[in-house]
Amino acid sequence: MKLIIGNKNYSSWSLRAWLAAREGGFSFGEIDIPLFIPGSRERILSHSPSGKVPCLNDHGVLVWDSLAIGEYLAEKQPALLPADPVARATARAVTAEMHSGFQALRSKMPMNIRKDYRGFGHTPEVDADIARISAIWNDCRARFGHGGPYLFGHFTLADAAYAPVCFRFQTYGVQPEGAAGDYLAAMLANPHMQDWAAAARAETESIASEDLYD
Ligand SMILES: N[C@@H](CCC(=O)N[C@@H](CS)C(=O)NCC(=O)O)C(=O)O
Known part of the structure; x- marks a missing residue:
């Protein structure tokens, strides 16, 4: 499982998904993409169809948007x-x-x-x-x-x-x-x-x- 996220200082939507994954006890890798620099958009689009972070890649299953990611994780870990x-x-x-x-x-x-x-x-x-x-x-x-x-x-x-x-x-x-x-x-x-x-x-x-x- 991989989570594609933006700058930790600024990316509030990324934090929501990342924290849910951590608190849910998931083992996941991170792909960190600094936002709003040359090439950011292309890098995000190579992982996330919406062109936004966060995006979850669970062995090829793509889930974008922090709300959907949270619900996806909660289906696997109902305590969320x-x-x-x-x-x-x-x-x-x-x-x-x-x-x-x-x-x-x-x-x-x-x-x-x-x-x-x-x-x-x-x-x-x-x-x-x-x-x-x-x-x-x-x-x-x-x-x-x-x-x-x-x-x-x-x-x-x-x-x-x-x-x-x-x-x-x-x-x-x-x-x-x-x-x-x-x-x-x-x-x-x-x-x-x-x-x-x-x-x-x-x-x-x-x-x-x-x-x-x-
Ligand atoms: N509703 C989306 C919002 C995602 C969003 O706006 N992400 C911002 C960073 S916090 C982004 O990817 N911005 C990069 C861009 O717009 O190029 C979610 O909940 O995931």
Whole structure:
């Protein structure tokens, strides 16, 4: 099994798939393709039909788009979704909400693990996104979080979906109140998250259009 991913400092969609694969206990190789440099597009297209990362290649089975990759991995490793049907539906709903929403947060606070942009990026729309994310985290922790530190207790695809938000909150100095704040701390302490962050810090490529507040 191989996962084709972009820069660990910047590629939030890559992080979601990679973390789900790590937490699911899969053994996989990585093909790392630095984004937005000459040749990137051709390299991605040689692996991924959408021309985007992440893309999973499981012995010739291609799965592109982080949401589909997560579902594919969860079919092989069911613990990546909650066992209870109500919790599972909620996990899928909050994952889908992340996948299709939060445009203001994405554009004004892009993932950029190496930077310290505390205090930057706030607009009324971004603050509304932050409030909604905090409410999701508090609600999931209160209703389903018993049994572990993650949104549904043990680690699921929902945590993978929100992992880049955790790095964003660290970079931009966003500290949610209450259980959401404890959840953020648990995610940032996750050993696979720390491995990803260490690799991001070791990268040398920069994407100027993502370094918004230099
Ligand atoms: N909805 C897709 C989004 C994938 C995506 O936008 N990937 C970006 C990197 S994070 C990419 O491949 N950009 C390269 C390009 O557009 O050339 C997913 O969830 O996988």
